[in-house]
Every structure is written in structure tokens, then in C-alpha cells.
Amino acid sequence: MAEHPAYPVGLRLAGRRVVVLGGGQVAQRRLPALIAAGADLLLVSPEATPSVEAMADAGEITWHRRPYQEGDLADAWYALIATSDTDANNRASAEAERHRVWCVRSDDADLATAWTPATGHSEGVTVAVLTTDAKGRDPRHTAAVRDAVVEGLRDGTLVAPHYRTRTPGVALVGGGPGDPDLITVRGRRLLAEADVVIADRLGPRDLLAELPPHVEVIDAAKIPYGRFMAQEAINNALIEHAKQGKSVVRLKGGDPYVFGRGMEELQALAEAGIPCTVVPGISSSISVPGAAGIPVTHRGVAHEFTVVSGHVAPDDERSLVDWPSLAQQTGTLVILMGVDKIGKIAETLVAHGKPAGTPVALVQEGTTAAQRRVDATLATVAETVRTEDVKPPAVIVIGDVVKVGPPVPATSE
Known part of the structure; x- marks a missing residue:
């Protein structure tokens, strides 16, 4: 035997x-x-x-x-x-x-x-590995083979196409803050199985280069808008491709529901009768500060953090942010999409009681090879953005946590 x-x-x-x-x-x-x-x-x-x-x-x-x-x-x-x-x-x-x-x-x-056998599981598939040589069984090697196969199926590096009819639909995938390794395992697998990928500018671009050649990649910024609003045109593109029987991934930066208009897209798909899966992503609001050495909370320093959008200025009638209340908080304030409005934001916070010397850090292109951190205070941040030529995308952190980590090394031009 x-x-x-x-x-x-x-x-x-x-x-x-x-x-x-x-x-x-x-x-x-x-x-x-x-x-x-x-x-x-x-x-x-x-x-x-x-x-x-x-x-x-x-x-x-x-x-x-x-x-x-x-x-x-x-x-x-x-x-x-x-x-x-x-x-x-x-x-x-x-x-x-x-x-x-x-x-x-x-x-x-x-x-x-x-x-x-050494077993593992991935989306309804059980992988079981046995050594075929009865005299040379090596359980560690068997387990390593199992791990390699399961990991490849989960992260999409081992592509196993479905040959039975798949239910067409859309997956709203949060791609994370920029580093392609920070997308979720499920998000990466869905990308590998997609027929069409509609990608945001802030999505992890390096992942698109890994897609099989048959996958149609559409830049959301270049969808012809015509008489439609930009978001409406994107919604229509998702619906049209899904109705053609295709598996569609909407690849978004960060998390789909953190200033990503994910719910608007989900609602449009639901109205059209298109099934939709939402895959959460790592939000840049906490991951980018962390990558730059800034904890958004720290014992004895900050017991709370607030994330707000800075895409409209505090004095804009469209703003829904209660800036006067934020000025009174002692925790950390994280601002997304606020680089071009940071001067007015800082001015408003100081006017409502935030100390002008409150530390500020701007982290540009966080988690990518181009990441850089620029430090300032509320009093100096507007000028610092101009002199240091800080460009979006950048996450802005305001609060004493900015000074918690090790000193920021000087950068040379």
C-alpha cells in the first residue's frame, strides 16, 4: 500500500x-x-x-x-x-x-x-493538497503549496476564469490610498475577474497594468459627458456595461463611501435593477497619516479624530461642515480634498478659537513612491503650500498628533 x-x-x-x-x-x-x-x-x-x-x-x-x-x-x-x-x-x-x-x-x-490534506478556501473553492509520493511526504511543502494557491486565488495573481455563466453586475471596489499592495484581497480578485474596469484618477493605477489584455479599462475622467453631469455619465456607463452581461468593477480610491460617491452609484444601479457588490477599501483619512508617521489618535494627546471634506471653502454656501464647532474640538482634524482651500480653512479655524500655532501636516501622494510630507502650523500653512508647491492629492492633518512621531527629516530639492 x-x-x-x-x-x-x-x-x-x-x-x-x-x-x-x-x-x-x-x-x-x-x-x-x-x-x-x-x-x-x-x-x-x-x-x-x-x-x-x-x-x-x-x-x-x-x-x-x-x-x-x-x-x-x-x-x-x-x-x-x-x-x-x-x-x-x-x-x-x-x-x-x-x-x-x-x-x-x-x-x-x-x-x-x-x-x-492541507486545505484552504477561496470564494466557494476548496483547495486540498496531498503529497503524491507516499514515501516522501513533506507536510510543510504541502502546506506551502496550499498557501501559494489560495493566496493567488484570493489576490488575483492566480487567475482562474469562471466557465459557467456568471451573473452580470457591478462591484464598487475601494482601491485604498494608492499603494497597490493596500487594496483588499477581495478587491484584487474581483479586478482579476472583471470584463470592464471603470477607474478613478485616484485609484491605484499600478493595478491596472496587471489586468489581463481582454479587460476593457475606462478612465472615468474621460467618459464623454455630453449633456450629462459627470457622475450621471459614470452611472450610465456602469449600467450599460452591466446590461451587456459583463462583470464590471468600479475602482475607486480609498473607500467607496468616504467622499467617493459610492452610494450615488449604488442607488443608480439599484434603480436599474443591476446587482451590486460593495468592497470596502482602506481610507486615506487614516492610512496616509499613518504612512507618514502620524497617528490620528494617541494616548494622552487625542481621543478623537474627525474627517471632513475641504472641497468647498468654509464661506461657501454649499459647505455642510460646522467649522466653528471643529475649531473648539481638542482631537485631530483630518481634511481630504482641501489643498486649494487650506488657507481659508486655517483662517476660519483660528477665527473661531483654534490656536494659530496648532501643528499641521500635509501628506502628498500618500503611500506611493512619490509620497512627501510638509509640516506647518495654522498660521503658516497657506504660505507653506505655496512655497512648497503642495499639490493634490494630499491629506491634511491638524492637531498635536502631528508632533507625536519622530522628527521629520529635512528634504532637499
Whole structure:
């Protein structure tokens, strides 16, 4: 038997008796998957780890608090033998053989009739890896292969197209602050499976170069607007491509719902009857300051932080921000889309009580290779933006947390 490779198969254990002998670390690792499979689980062991005991207390398994006895495997379909008693393991294996019960042994794989593969999961797919050479089993190598395959499926670097009909629709994907490695695993996978990608200027551009050649990439800034408002034209483009039966990804910078108009797009899709998935992204409001060495909260310094949009000035009638109240807060103020309005914003905050010496940091192109940080105060920030030629996109942080981290190294032109 040792000269032949194992035959891989998927067991459907729902409602079927599975017996586990031993309540130690092996059982603790294996039981969750057996529970998820719907097995009728019987644990036989005098003792169990706290985690295994909790499974019994929750009613997920039946626990007989005693050593193995002849007959325990009589009604089993599958058995996992994982006790520290070699004699009991041998007797249980013999019983399994007599009753034709597939049996895994944690202490001696050569005496087992079944092996547990290294398994992983990704969006409805189970990856199970077994070593084919019975004489040269290497569990660490098997696990490494499993990890590589699952990671590739999750992040989209291993593209496995769906050949059955897919339900067309749209995914609103938050691409994160700019570094392509900071997109979520699910977002990256959906990108790899897309037929059409409609991308924002602030989305992680490097990810677009990784897309397969058949994927149509549309720059949202270049969609012909004609008689439509820009956002309405984008909504129409999403709807039209989805109605053509395509899988569409709307790739946005940061998070779709943080000043990203994601809900407007979701509402338009819902009205058109188009299914939509929202994939959250890492918001630049916290990630960019963090990348520049600035915590938005810090013990003894700031117990709160507020994120506001600065795309309209404080004296603009369209502004919905209560700037006078913000001036009275002691926490951190994070401003997005406010570079060209920062002078008026600083002036307003100071006029309503914020100290003119309050530290300010501007982080341009955060998390990318072009990232740079410029420090100032509310009194000097307008002039600093001009002299340092700070350009959007940049995240502005106002508050004492700016001074919490290590000193900012001087930059040379």
C-alpha cells in the first residue's frame, strides 16, 4: 500500500457520524472543519483543550469523557485517531479496518487508511493538497503549496476564469490610498475577474497594468459627458456595461463611501435593477497619516479624530461642515480634498478659537513612491503650500498628533 499514492476525494459528511478520539491540539485544529461540514461528531477523550470543551458546551459536538472503548467506531463513516495512547490508537485502527471506516491517524500516517490534506478556501473553492509520493511526504511543502494557491486565488495573481455563466453586475471596489499592495484581497480578485474596469484618477493605477489584455479599462475622467453631469455619465456607463452581461468593477480610491460617491452609484444601479457588490477599501483619512508617521489618535494627546471634506471653502454656501464647532474640538482634524482651500480653512479655524500655532501636516501622494510630507502650523500653512508647491492629492492633518512621531527629516530639492 505504501508504494501507491493516495486517491483524492471529497467526503460529504453532513449528518453522518464522525468519531474523533483524543481532545488535544490535533482535534482542536480538525474539529472546526468537520463541524462546518455538518458531521454528526462524537468526541471520545478523558480530557480536552479549553477550545474543544467550548465546542462541546456549545452543542457542536457530543463528548464522551472517557478513553476509547471497543465499539466506538461501529456506526462511524470516518474517524480521526489522535490520542497519546499508542495501544488505544492501534486497537481503534483495527476496529476501523473491520468496519471499513476510513481512518486518519495523527501519530503514524503509514498505519492510516486516509490522510488529511492541507486545505484552504477561496470564494466557494476548496483547495486540498496531498503529497503524491507516499514515501516522501513533506507536510510543510504541502502546506506551502496550499498557501501559494489560495493566496493567488484570493489576490488575483492566480487567475482562474469562471466557465459557467456568471451573473452580470457591478462591484464598487475601494482601491485604498494608492499603494497597490493596500487594496483588499477581495478587491484584487474581483479586478482579476472583471470584463470592464471603470477607474478613478485616484485609484491605484499600478493595478491596472496587471489586468489581463481582454479587460476593457475606462478612465472615468474621460467618459464623454455630453449633456450629462459627470457622475450621471459614470452611472450610465456602469449600467450599460452591466446590461451587456459583463462583470464590471468600479475602482475607486480609498473607500467607496468616504467622499467617493459610492452610494450615488449604488442607488443608480439599484434603480436599474443591476446587482451590486460593495468592497470596502482602506481610507486615506487614516492610512496616509499613518504612512507618514502620524497617528490620528494617541494616548494622552487625542481621543478623537474627525474627517471632513475641504472641497468647498468654509464661506461657501454649499459647505455642510460646522467649522466653528471643529475649531473648539481638542482631537485631530483630518481634511481630504482641501489643498486649494487650506488657507481659508486655517483662517476660519483660528477665527473661531483654534490656536494659530496648532501643528499641521500635509501628506502628498500618500503611500506611493512619490509620497512627501510638509509640516506647518495654522498660521503658516497657506504660505507653506505655496512655497512648497503642495499639490493634490494630499491629506491634511491638524492637531498635536502631528508632533507625536519622530522628527521629520529635512528634504532637499
